[in-house]
Amino acid sequence: MDSHAQEEDHELMPLNNPQSASRDKNKPRLKQGRLHRWFSGARLTLALASAASILVFAFNLGFLLWVVARDRLEEDRGLLYEGDCDSVRHLSTGLHLLINILGTTLLGASNYGMQCLCAPTRKDIDKAHGKGTWLDIGAPSIRNLFHIPVKRTILWIFLVLSSLPLHLVYNSTIFPTTAAYAYTVFAGPDSDDIPAPEDIGIDGADADALAWLHTCAQNGTLIRLDVYDCIEAYAIAFQTKHGDLILVTEDVNATSEYEVVTFEDVYIPDSGVTYRGDPYEWLCPNNLTDSCSSYLPSLYSDAEQDSWVVYGNNANYTVTSCLSAPLPERCKLQYSLPLTITVIVINLVKAAILCYMSVTTSELPILTTGDAVASFLHRPDGRTLGRCLMSGEELRKIQDDWTVRERRHWPLFYMGHRTRWYSAVSRCKRVIVVILWAIALGICGILLAMGLSSDGHGVWDAEFGAINAQALIKGDNWPATLIQNTIIANIPQVVFSTLYFVLNSVVTTMALAAEWSQYAVSRRGIRVSWNPQYAQRSRYFLSLPYRFAIPLMAASAIMHWLISESLFLVGIEAYDQSFVRNPDRDLVTCGYTPVAIVSSMAVWTFMFACLVVLSCMKFASGMYVADSCSMAIAAACHPKYNPNLDEFDPRQDLHPPEGIEFMPLKWGALPVLGPLGHCSFSADEVEAPQAGRQYQ
Structure with a gap:
């Protein structure tokens, strides 16, 4: 049976084991229509992401055709509105709000596509485990790119590369200019x-x-x-x-x-x-x-x-x-034709990739730890037998020799200590977060030092985003073109987006580990991304519990706004006292607002402080943290294994009950006879592991 057939079999598996049959005689079988199987779960989300990218592309293309048809261009700029400055400012705010909504929609669709491309299938996981390595489940990962098909890696790279210029130019496709006399x-x-x-x-x-x-x-x-x-x-x-x-x-x-x-x-x-x-x-x-x-x-x-x-x-x-x-x-609201075309090309690339994924995806990727648990319970991974207390941290230490036969079965003493959330994140990633946080504050500090006037007052009284004479960047070698200043003004947005990606990855990893730990406390259904059945639950739409996702998104939105007010494009069209244009006095540069810079530093410090507080929380149980490690997850999914029996002993039953992945599950010690205990996810009753006892 090929991988696709196995996955489809997993998706249609009936609950026909004796225990579930006696309790659920009246439940319908899980067989669903082909249409329902296709338009459900992550497939539906992928289709919606494709549709969203197409709608954004249609809007952007329609905007371009409309503005080009109605007005002539001057120096690759077109005029949207000319009038009093208050109206231009309000119109600019409204259009930039719309741009941010469209940009967030497009980037959200792109990020979901990247997640699907980077997520391994069961076939990818089996191949990696066969080589003695592991893959990441449920968290953004560069590691996986080296173990998935080349085609998916290339598509992932295209989505990433197309996101960078989108951050740089989308907000500056429309910009106001001020007429000064x-x-x-x-x-x-x-x-x-x-x-x-x-x-x-x-x-x-x-x-x-x-x-x-x-x-x-x-x-x-x-x-x-x-x-x-x-x-x-x-x-x-x-x-x-x-x-x-x-x-x-x-x-x-x-x-x-x-x-x-x-x-x-x-x-x-x-x-x-x-x-x-x-x-x-x-x-x-x-x-x-x-x-x-x-x-x-x-x-x-x-x-x-x-x-x-x-x-x-x-x-x-x-x-x-x-x-x-x-x-x-005579203030104006203008658009840049080159920047608009750039956005449309980027949009087209993303829409084409997402549509291609929607049409061609046949093997279901494992997007969540729940998907992995369901897969490993349905078809256990024999390579991870006897390692039930394996943790992600342990695997990172012994990855090179874990497949050596004499070290394959390790009875470990269960310590029972509740570790803190930061233990779910690798030390390397923790160091990277601290370094990036310090670099971001350092950049803000440099900009702030530039914004200090000689008298120590001046610029501090400027309103957010207001043009202040003492807060304009100008130098002999400073670029004077619109596109160059647009890129400079948006570089901080790209920097923060990178920081947010790393921060989101850390929070996601810790939240996944926290939910993993809850399975040792109470029985619950696993979260899956593909057509949840019975006790199974749908995955979080944002890959994070909403109590984390919503504050994180709100803080991100505030930071993007503060950054846009901290460093922004300034365009001045000069007129002499006879109301005649005087291009020699025109000005295109960047302005900055020190108060907004300080506010950005404060919010970023607050976000980092919240991360520190979060990382110091303790897990709900002493369950060993699997992180996002596929091997550690697989090792916790052998509910019928008895470590006191040889693998080839006829009494050894390594096949879990059929349909167990659809039931409420709990992790704990199984009732086995012998000196060695064994822990696993199970639909049957389990006990809390005993501190000091050996488990394998």
């Missing part, structure tokens, strides 16, 4: 009748600015601001809706009436990794040693006391109010 500041008397520039002898670019103020005064659109609101409106890095300004003061020359205080071009950071200057330093005194942003509280205090003074080149002006020329907001 240059403006001129005048000082003048309190009058709504602003003269034309030629009437008071002002010429050049300053004349254009005063002419615009004159026009606004004539048509009644000039905005009067009190001093507090005036400071608040102009103390920003990039001016988006307020333009040329008149500071109303009595300190002007009676003959000229209107004097030029300063001209503020669209802000561009100077050379260096970070810039600590101020795009609105005209608001503050000239002799400041700190940045103007740190002086803003004093300015607001002066405004409340009507004592705000602006220091010009030729005179100082005590300001009583302001007259501001409004500007049309």
